[in-house]
Amino acid sequence: MSVGRWGFLEVPTSNRPGYYLSYALRRGQPTRGVVAVKVNLEEAERAWRKLPGDVALIDQRGVVILSTREDLKFRPLLPLDALQRAEVLRSRPYGNAALQPLQWAQKQALDRNVQVIALDGTDQLASVRPLRDAPWQLMVLDDLAPVRVAARNTAITASLAMAVLLLVAVALRQRRRAVHQKLANQAALQAAHDTLESTVVARTAQLRAAQGELVHAGKMAALGQMSVGVAHELNQPLTAMRTLSESAGILLDRNRLDDVRGNLQRICGMVDRLARLTSQLKTFAHRSDLPLVPLPLSQAIADAQAMVAEAARKHRVGIEVDVQPATLSVMAEEAALGSVLANLMRNAVDAMQEAPMRTLRLAARLEEGRVILRVSDTGPGIHPDILPRLFEPFVTSKPAGAGLGLGLVISAQLVRAMDGTLRAANLAHGGACFVVDLPAAIAVIHNPPGSFPSNSDSFDSIAQE
Template identity: 25%
Template sequence: MIANFQGLTLSEKSRLPHWWWRAVSGYLLWMLLLAIFGQHWVFARQQQQSAAQAERLAAFIRYEIGRYADVAATIAKSEPLVALVQQADFPALNRYLYDLQQASQSADVYLLDPAGLVLASSNYQSDSSYVGRDFGFRPYVQAAVKGENGQYYALGHTSGRRGYYYSAPVYQQQRLIAIIALKIDLEPIEQQQQAIAGLNGWHFLVTGQSQEVFLSDKPDWRFKTLQQQHLSAAEKERYLTQPLSPLGQQQQAALLAPAYGLWQMPVASSHQSFLPFSLELPEFGWQLVLLQRPQNAPLGWLLLFGTLCYLGSALGWLWLRERRKRRLQLLQHNQALEQRVLARTAELADTNQRLVLQISRREQTESALAQTEQELVQAAKLATIGSLSASLNHELNQPLTALQSYTQNTQRMLEKSMVTEATANLGAMLKLIQRLSNIIAQFKDFSRPGSGKNQPVELQKTLLDALGIVQHQCQRQGVKTRLKQPEQPLWVLVDPIQLEQVLVNILTNGLHAMLQTPEPGFSIVLESDQQQALIRIRDNGPGIEPHHLERIFEAFFTTKQRDGLGLGLSISQRIMQSFGGSLQVANHPPQGAEFTIRLPLHSPLQAPLPAPLQQPEPYAGASDA
């Protein structure tokens, strides 16, 4: 029709009716509006996709960095750290910081004096050790000197690697004695997201306070500025000798969608257009920009759809008279349905691909967490021994004092040829030595690492061993223990060292809770049904605050003001779950907390023949019921 119109002469065109001109003008205007709407719709959909991806990326960055936000402050309050700083035992400090770095999976942990000089560092064994270096110019050090918890991102002064830093002051009797700093290496985060961005066909960059590119999946974009401006002296210190040059991006409006600005970004030796989406990360002072290639509206389909709609509207009054128009509309409907099915299939395929990637990342994370958990189990066990060191010292000093007295008396008896009396003294000394050996053996068995393999274990014996570990502390506090257990031995399939650690951790927590209780006491019940063994350990302390119950098993959560890192109960719950059991806690009226351990019973036929159940030696200040 249009071709025939172009072949008409001027006089023939002038004789065309006005409705023809209006139809052609309306058709052209309709197609222009449809093209503009289609381009806006495509860009809007891309922006929705970018927003969702940016939120996921921002959540990942917040998690990977934010999970260390309180670690520096927690370490700064650690009693072992303060003690080592007071003793100026720098070799021990180096080893202690190395253990903390391994446990937290951070890049580095180091200790500075108030002037900013590094005293000890977790990387003390490497060639790029921080020990002896002056970081007093860093803002996170200056913040800690003022008594604040600092955070800062910068290029590493020694390593040359980008990192995020947390710091906290270390006090001794309200006097600043040191500063603890923790560094998170940002390059692994960037590399992981770089692989994901490459698979999905988008790019990202993270800019700092002066519009400088700090992180990006494109190496050529890093350490470039988005704006032509001079950096302040403070911003130059952030990057030290690393030069920052303009990125050279250009901004222009899209042809059919001027409301959307496109960025011309340098890629290799040319410039490519990208549709940007920005998201603020105010907690870090960053801005996340997600870039994806702009998609053009399907002009061919829009032309076909617009033409058919326009003709259908213009010829709609003939629809009842012409069956051909009906078949055409039915065909259009089928085509639209087919397109929706194809679009839905594509969405499902994309969702499936994302799920596969998420599962892969989760498996990697679970593997890393399993290794970290084993390290934390041993660390928590040693921390428990440390909390019992005072009572252990008391128990060892009594026999040692008696041995000294017996030795002096025996020496005088031998000088006076009192052989019979000296022999009696030697017998008493042997009993004291055996007592010392038993005490040390208990703590030696408890402190050794678990085998990592489950084996049949008699539950009563393990419970009695755990009570033996805390027996001395119970005697110091005057804690009475009521123990109820079945006559027949109960067998479970566990790692005995780890199970004993869980029991000792619960008992020591109860002892700590009953420090201010007038008549402290434990009530321990061991029972079973057809499938499970249950251990109920109840103290008569003040109990647990109701709003703390739901967080009591979280890592690094603790209600203690000074001692502990909040790992014991979290590790204990994971140990019970690895045995196929559970660990629960609830307040028991009228007062006190009750921990309940459930473990699957193990068939006695699969276990070695049990030795007769030995009742524990009577505890000083304790009674059995």
């Protein structure tokens, strides 16, 4: 018995891609038969979907036979010639696929295996690696838009680096980010290659290695997102501080001391803003290990209400609190719960400054051993463009200088540390609603009188109120 042929085939009866090995059964002449073995490649394709970028496997005819993008499957990079079309028509390795060529064009070769290509009118970075013992190629596609944005941010940072020493550190961080991104792309390509080989040889062991690469790539992506946000938040006050400092020097020469004092006061305010940013970043990175204790929810709400009382009075916002039963308690950490409540109430007050009716409502009920606290307002609601990214760092609807976009991120992290969840949605009749779900201090089986109905008033139905 000897190995005859191997190949890729889309079987019409199953429509599942596979790797085929065939063995000729010979004992003298003629050949007595052929044994074919199929290795299912769907698991490898599912593993690729967790990797950064789009992964594609290209066969010897230049046809994409596996991909994390459905629109690329069974499409050649270039049109097939007459001989290839005749062979495909005879053997039907791709089933009934139309083999519509991709809109593919090479624009720039960066390395032997790295090039900039145009796919469907979009510039992408294509990293290609040939497979051992097979005339196939593994390719990873990365969108060039984030890389160009990072390059533009680096140029802006470099132009300001001579003014403030802190900007030098930001510029170095941006350069390190570019290096880390390149390493992450190479790691993703290696992980995809290892995943394919593991499918044919020993899939379990190689998948563990791929998981480690995925964790590393995820950390690098998070670091890159945070670096861009921090650079943006630092650049604005630092640029303004330089302008005010130069202006103060000119005003001092003209003996305009009151104007100089005003500039220095504005500089102090910007320094305070930078201090708040660094403080919130420390909170964002810190995970509290303090034990959870029973806390009366009414008292926690009253403490948070006292913190926002002045702002509510200034903007004529009425606050309504409805906790049933009044003795309702949650398992939480006191400082963390107070910070979350104060932040949600302060955001609601800010959102209603221009609203004709200004009412902040806090309602809490016990549901199956959990405390559901809803914080709603009568403001304009959350903008549809911001709502899906509401809990991402540096995402805010407030004007420049009024918010850093970290409050909700930190609040969500604090709630998760207390074994809870924080969600948000817009109400049908106007306004926004934030839902805090925390474990109750004393779990009960049945809801007490006056609690939320088990289905009709859940978070999923708040938009229909």
